[in-house]
Amino acid sequence: MSTNSGITTDATTGERYIPSSLRADGSKRREIKVKPGYKPPEDVELYKNRAAAAWKTRGRGGVPGAESVSSEDDKTAQTAASNKNAKRREAKRKTKENEESNSPAEKKGAESENWRVPAPKKEEQPAQDPVDIEADKEKKARNLKKKLRQARDLKEKKSQGEALLPEQLEKVIKIQELVRQLDVLGFDSNGDKKDDSGKENA
Template sequence: MASNVSGIVGDGDERYIPGSRRPDGTLRKERKVRPGFTPAEDVVRYSNSRIEASKPSQYPPGYTPKTKPETSSVAKKKANKVEKVDSGAGQPRLQEPKSKDAPVSTSSACPASSAATEKEKKIKALQKKLRQIDELKAKQNSGTSLNAEQLDKITKAKSLEEELSKLKI
């Protein structure tokens, strides 16, 4: 027998509201419910996933509740980065929360890792720019005419390579 918010119990056509006792002690009769009837308190409210995604979160930015497991690829990458950061003993560095409700902060426990990720981001960005420059040079060699911005980008290749070599050291 299934139970609802409204108190209706039963299966299929045999649904009813069970009898109950009023505060003054008198009995309320059991009442039958017509097939197909759904009371207002049992109607599920329509929810659009796009609207739900655009609503502001009730949690602070960056915090994910433990009750909602993340399965996205971004979440997996974040978990892998936390596991890769070692404290020398092979365990990830995590700071103990001060209270039961406080989220664990990995950024304050490992300031060196955030600097390393910034460095990695800059390296990747420079490598991407150099790849684009190589593509522009290939276009230029094939005979395609380039605009002024593309030509300026090609002239900056030398300084980008120098900057990249400094970051890699």
């Protein structure tokens, strides 16, 4: 019987030795006798701390004292899960191949056949633009009208002798600019929309 280091014990004499062996070049190694009491590092048994071993394998062992599930059940559970995952991967791969195989022209055809896909709304945009522009103008005019009203209130306070802050004075100075901006948008100095007929009469 040989140990991890290759030392063999003679059954009759009890002597320990390393048996002769062949080298790679074909020459023969001689038998080596081992001194009694010598233990090579390979044969030294490592100290095993049960608490440390239990800590290392704490998640794998399950409940101590409980019967472990048979290995066959584990295998079947693993194979079922792996088969399911393999099927999912295969399905994903097939859908990806189908998407790549479809050319852009085919995709366009499919989209036109599908009545649920909305058609591009290029024609509707010009019709909506005037409405949007008008609404945008009115919104800007409302903001300008509000600023103008605040500036006029501040101007009135100044004329009554109240002291104004520098930013309030800036608002008063900008009254003419606000009136001009309203005029550009088509509104008068009071923020009301100008009438085209009134322009013609004037």
